[in-house]
Amino acid sequence: MERSVCISCKKEIVNDPGSVSFTCPVCDKIKISRCKNCREISARYKCECGFTGPN
Numbered sequence: 001m002e003r004s005v006c007i008s009c010k011k012e013i014v015n016d017p018g019s020v021s022f023t024c025p026v027c028d029k030i031k032i033s034r035c036k037n038c039r040e041i042s043a044r045y046k047c048e049c050g051f052t053g054p055n
């Protein structure tokens with residue numbers, strides 16, 4: 001299985017049912033992963049293409 005790292009806190013996401021992974025809606029290339037904690041606190045994140053968001 002592919003390992004993912006939270007884009008906000010850089011923590012490795014291991015079998016976290018509250019985490020999400022999706023492809024950046026702007027560049028459609030970079031995979032964005034967020035852990036449960038960062039989703040709960042609405043931590044900001046930024047894609048390499050410059051896209052930022054809480055969602």
Ligand SMILES: [Zn+2]
Pocket residue numbers: 006007008009010011034035036037038
């Ligand atoms: Zn996180």
Ligand SMILES: [Zn+2]
Pocket residue numbers: 024025026027028029030047048049050051
């Ligand atoms: Zn992007």
